[in-house]
Amino acid sequence: MSARRDPVEEWREVSAQAAAGGYRARARTVGRGMVGRSIGVVAFAVVALVAGLLVRALPTTGPAATPGGPVTASVEDANFRLTLTTPHGTYGPDDPIESVASVTYLGPKASETMYHAMRPMGFQIEEVDSKRAMGGGMDQPCLRTAVANGQSVSLPFEKAGAIADDPATGFDRAWYEDPVLRLPTGTWRIVAYLDVALGDCGGESHKLTVDNVIRVVDGATSSPTPAPSSPTAPASLSADAETALEIVRKYEDAFATDHAEQAWPLLSRWSKTVTGSSATFADAEHRWRATAGSPVIADPSRDPALLDPAFLGERAADIAASADLGRAYVVSVRRPEVDGAAAATENLVVAPTADGWRIWIDATAGRYGMWSYPDGCAAFELSPRRCDAVVDVAADNISYDRANASSVLLASDPGCGSDPLTDEIVLCTRSLSFVAGVVFESADGTSVRSDVFCGPGAPTLVCSDTPGIQIVDLHSGYWDVPCAGEAPDGCATPVPFPTGAAADVGRELRIASVDVPVGPIGHHEVVLGTAVLVNGIAQEGTFTVNDQLQDGFLLDPGIVRLELRSTIAGRPPFDNIYSRGTFDGPEEVRVFLVFDVAEASDSAVLHVQNVLVK
Amino acid sequence: MTVPNPSPEAAFQRAAEELWTTVYRFALAITNDLSDADDVAQEAFARLWTRRESVDWNEPILGWLLVTARRIAVDRFRRLARTLRFAAAPPPAAIDAHTIDRFVDLRAELARLSPRERASILMAAVEGLSAEEIGAALGITTGAVRAAASRGRAKLATDRR
Numbered sequence: 001m002s003a004r005r006d007p008v009e010e011w012r013e014v015s016a017q018a019a020a021g022g023y024r025a026r027a028r029t030v031g032r033g034m035v036g037r038s039i040g041v042v043a044f045a046v047v048a049l050v051a052g053l054l055v056r057a058l059p060t061t062g063p064a065a066t067p068g069g070p071v072t073a074s075v076e077d078a079n080f081r082l083t084l085t086t087p088h089g090t091y092g093p094d095d096p097i098e099s100v101a102s103v104t105y106l107g108p109k110a111s112e113t114m115y116h117a118m119r120p121m122g123f124q125i126e127e128v129d130s131k132r133a134m135g136g137g138m139d140q141p142c143l144r145t146a147v148a149n150g151q152s153v154s155l156p157f158e159k160a161g162a163i164a165d166d167p168a169t170g171f172d173r174a175w176y177e178d179p180v181l182r183l184p185t186g187t188w189r190i191v192a193y194l195d196v197a198l199g200d201c202g203g204e205s206h207k208l209t210v211d212n213v214i215r216v217v218d219g220a221t222s223s224p225t226p227a228p229s230s231p232t233a234p235a236s237l238s239a240d241a242e243t244a245l246e247i248v249r250k251y252e253d254a255f256a257t258d259h260a261e262q263a264w265p266l267l268s269r270w271s272k273t274v275t276g277s278s279a280t281f282a283d284a285e286h287r288w289r290a291t292a293g294s295p296v297i298a299d300p301s302r303d304p305a306l307l308d309p310a311f312l313g314e315r316a317a318d319i320a321a322s323a324d325l326g327r328a329y330v331v332s333v334r335r336p337e338v339d340g341a342a343a344a345t346e347n348l349v350v351a352p353t354a355d356g357w358r359i360w361i362d363a364t365a366g367r368y369g370m371w372s373y374p375d376g377c378a379a380f381e382l383s384p385r386r387c388d389a390v391v392d393v394a395a396d397n398i399s400y401d402r403a404n405a406s407s408v409l410l411a412s413d414p415g416c417g418s419d420p421l422t423d424e425i426v427l428c429t430r431s432l433s434f435v436a437g438v439v440f441e442s443a444d445g446t447s448v449r450s451d452v453f454c455g456p457g458a459p460t461l462v463c464s465d466t467p468g469i470q471i472v473d474l475h476s477g478y479w480d481v482p483c484a485g486e487a488p489d490g491c492a493t494p495v496p497f498p499t500g501a502a503a504d505v506g507r508e509l510r511i512a513s514v515d516v517p518v519g520p521i522g523h524h525e526v527v528l529g530t531a532v533l534v535n536g537i538a539q540e541g542t543f544t545v546n547d548q549l550q551d552g553f554l555l556d557p558g559i560v561r562l563e564l565r566s567t568i569a570g571r572p573p574f575d576n577i578y579s580r581g582t583f584d585g586p587e588e589v590r591v592f593l594v595f596d597v598a599e600a601s602d603s604a605v606l607h608v609q610n611v612l613v614k
Numbered sequence: 615m616t617v618p619n620p621s622p623e624a625a626f627q628r629a630a631e632e633l634w635t636t637v638y639r640f641a642l643a644i645t646n647d648l649s650d651a652d653d654v655a656q657e658a659f660a661r662l663w664t665r666r667e668s669v670d671w672n673e674p675i676l677g678w679l680l681v682t683a684r685r686i687a688v689d690r691f692r693r694l695a696r697t698l699r700f701a702a703a704p705p706p707a708a709i710d711a712h713t714i715d716r717f718v719d720l721r722a723e724l725a726r727l728s729p730r731e732r733a734s735i736l737m738a739a740v741e742g743l744s745a746e747e748i749g750a751a752l753g754i755t756t757g758a759v760r761a762a763a764s765r766g767r768a769k770l771a772t773d774r775r
Contacts, residue, residue, distance in 0.1 A: 403765060
């Protein structure tokens with residue numbers, strides 16, 4: 001019997017052999033950085049303006065490529081939307097290609113001034129799966145363009161870039177000098193980029209990139225194009241394909257307008273069951289779409305490879321059983337790359353059922369609405385630190401040892417037990433707010449879920465990166481309930497307090513303001529001073545930490561407690577007048593602030609104010 | 615005499631040659647799948663290519679590549695698509711059949727470890743990365759790296775008894 005090899009050593013060899021193929025360059029969308037700054041090194045050839053047809057930009061939420069019709073795509077940030085529209089998806093080699101980019105101001109002001117290089121937008125071209133490219137570029141003076149809120153500035157395609165010596169990598173001088181864009185046969189990605197600053201050149205930077213992919217085919221001509229805003233689909237699509245496309249557009253529009261409840265009824269029963277609940281569906285899709293780019297909906301396809309059960313996965317059997325597979329379409333929804341998330345394609349299946357056309361989502365049962373930890377923390381808008389605290393609390397809530405988890409997943413809102421097979425969005429009535437579900441998976445294949453909520457209680461890191469501080473003090477001292485019954489039926493009143501000379505022996509502690517160093521991690525008991533109580537009766541013991549957040553430190557729990565401790569040996573603690581009783585004469589007490597520090601910077605302090613003990 | 619800085623394209627090429635194996639191995643440790651690892655590593659370098667003109671090539675680029683690879687690997691839709699690719703996409707043609715066969719058994723053994731545990735063990739042992747470097751790539755603390763490596767080694771030891 002041969003000895004088994006060390007898996008690490010085995011992995012070293014196998015991974016080295018597998019990696020031997022190396023990096024293989026492949027065509028991708030080119031996203032140029034701040035062009036006005038970086039393009040200065042580009043050898044400049046010719047900049048020619050194409051006197052092209054200005055095409056009205058499509059809405060952001062409806063980008064789509066139709067075979068003969070326009071190709072359009074949009075992307076936006078908080079201030080601007082960049083839209084690129086190309087009148088056709090397919091051209092012949094002699095056809096002029098009249099792409100137009102437009103930028104729309106979406107920000108909070110009535111108008112805004114964009115500072116930019118020669119123009120606010122530029123263009124690039126890349127051949128898909130090959131090397132020919134027009135790199136783009138422009139001179140870099142600091143110019144400005146004003147744009148009113150909701151208004152657009154459009155710019156037709158213009159050529160700019162370096163003349164290529166090798167026709168396999170770019171274009172020659174004659175091509176650049178021709179103001180009309182024509183391209184050789186192939187598949188081409190036309191890229192528009194916005195590169196502007198607000199305030200001044202070098203000010204707040206806004207960069208957006210968007211692209212259209214078109215094909216140039218021998219013998220093809222660009223057919224007359226319906227207006228981009230025309231709701232009619234091109235005639236080349238069958239009626240079923242048009243229906244499938246319309247269903248997916250409606251589905252995507254529902255999320256774009258923040259109406260997930262309009263998307264839910266479009267789902268097949270299988271999809272609803274996989275998602276678990278309408279609340280989970282709405283929550284999960286919202287989280288994912290918050291970090292994904294604007295969608296581009298591809299043409300419906302009945303490619304046998306896409307409708308193969310091996311490709312469709314778990315949903316294949318349900319589609320075959322509950323829908324007309326012969327009329328099913330795969331509709332791909334592509335989302336461009338955004339920060340923190342890769343470009344992604346979701347392959348929806350749309351098919352007619354007895355209840356009408358429905359969508360089978362691209363999901364895996366048992367994993368829908370889940371993100372792996374820690375990478376999924378961003379989807380839950382949790383900082384790494386806070387996310388870790390959420391997982392800790394989730395484990396504590398079910399007495400689970402995190403070390404036993406082979407993997408941890410963050411899960412969407414579980415909803416409130418509604419029937420997933422209804423079309424209703426059932427709103428949860430909760431006194432707590434959902435933070436995240438946490439699923440701990442063990443190596444033996446079992447898993448356990450713990451949901452974390454926030455609500456009333458001591459401020460914690462789980463509920464905020466900068467939680468507030470809850471103060472616990474004696475309020476206005478001891479109170480009694482001498483009236484019949486307990487409060488609120490009865491009436492609480494202060495404990496009777498001596499007057500006259502007996503009261504003169506008292507000495508209050510009053511501090512207007514003091515900064516208490518938070519200090520190192522651990523339990524802290526900080527002496528604020530002493531007071532003398534009359535007959536051991538606490539009339540008042542209050543303080544504030546006005547409006548302070550735990551910023552630069554973390555208390556666990558998020559509580560600062562004011563405690564009085566008698567300096568007279570044997571006196572009981574201050575809890576209530578009944579168990580403590582009174583004392584004959586003056587009683588000196590030391591006044592403490594008590595708190596537990598979990599994290600702290602060296603300079604962290606508590607801004608304590610209005611201390612009053614008497 | 616001053617030596618001019620290499621062009622971004624040349625700098626990228628050098629990075630691809632020098633760092634490809636490390637990035638591929640990191641992706642393989644996380645995904646435990648030859649196809650996915652190749653896809654993730656290719657994508658990470660492709661993103662570097664798109665940023666080649668804004669990258670400070672005088673600074674180490676490996677950390678950025680590893681973090682990017684991790685983000686790519688855990689992207690939700692890639693995870694969803696992975697179940698489809700198992701059926702649709704064979705391992706990259708560049709990998710010979712013998713290597714694929716060897717990886718089948720190894721993959722099953724390493725599947726008992728979490729991605730974090732695999733990366734913590736393998737990137738330290740094979741690529742010689744420090745706990746700090748691995749932690750930065752995985753987005754966790756060095757303590758968590760060491761804990762993950764410890765748990766992973768314990769699992770491997772248990773498996774081999």
